[in-house]
């Protein structure tokens with residue numbers, strides 16, 4: 532009964548949610564700069580009659596209270612920021628901001644949560660408890676908006692026992708969702724390494740301390756942290772995407788600069804790996820007469836989907852979408868600052884299918900051609916509302 536009612540409402544408001552999404556898509560804003568997005572969310576909540584408060588500069592927290600008596604609280608989270616990517620899609624709602632694009636689907640997350648707010652607001656007489664709507668800034672940029680929101684009390688008064696979040700996933704067909712209990716996404720730390728030697732003529736290595744050869748050795752040796760030190764059962768990734776040795780065919784430079792990322796799924800190992808990488812790199816540099824400055828910018832922790840909450844989500848999703856449309860996805864070594872909520876409350880972060888091969892909607896997240904099948908906005912909105920109400924008292 533409730534399911535049919537929600538499906539009907541999700542269908543009814545679908546055009547409006549699509550309009551929200553297209554507005555946000557055309558007007559993307561970078562991390563920590565979501566001023567217009569935040570104003571749009573506040574204005575929409577005002578129209579819906581949902582009280583809200585501001586947090587973490589551009590963050591917004593809406594509260595919907597069911598009319599039946601209950602102390603239950605659930606939080607639903609959407610992120611709002613876009614990426615520094617130039618959109619290549621030729622669509623009427625193409626980004627109007629040069630070099631900024633909603634290429635990670637946060638426009639979908641934000642518009643969906645506004646749709647969910649609309650449905651829950653209309654169904655207030657049907658449930659008891661409180662739904663907290665978390666519109667969060669800056670998921671894409673360390674230190675991220677989630678940590679700031681938590682610091683400012685987003686998970687307090689009222690305190691949610693459960694936090695649910697969704698992320699669009701183009702590799703999953705529209706109409707499906709993917710979920711995984713337990714450890715799901717990785718921690719990510721940024722590595723910035725400078726190796727300083729002594730540059731000079733490429734023909735006279737004996738007079739120089741060649742940072743290029745030392746850097747090469749460091750890059751290769753550090754992979755042993757992954758292959759020889761990490762427990763084979765613990766997912767661990769070390770990748771270097773930037774190496775600058777600005778010499779020439781006959782010039783050995785003074786220094787080499789390297790940037791990389793370290794990802795894993797265990798906090799104790801993460802800490803140990805940091806120390807070992809630093810020690811190894813410094814040791815190699817020192818043994819060759821060079822110095823190594825090894826900086827680590829700590830990113831988000833790993834993301835964990837609480838087993839029981841995830842099992843319940845799965846059951847509700849199967850009820851709403853059909854068992855065949857709920858799939859188990861593999862671990863994903865990307866990072867998400869939803870992870871901060873997952874270490875504070877029982878959380879479930881699931882993937883919403885937005886791909887459609889027939890329509891050619893297959894581009895990956897973070898690409899200039901990323902697009903979604905907007906039918907996902909009806910499914911995502913309805914499903915999230917359905918799951919939220921089932922987690923409360925109905």
Ligand SMILES: [Zn+2]
Nearest residue numbers: 635671896897
């Ligand atoms: Zn992203």
Ligand SMILES: [Zn+2]
Nearest residue numbers: 635637670698
């Ligand atoms: Zn994202």
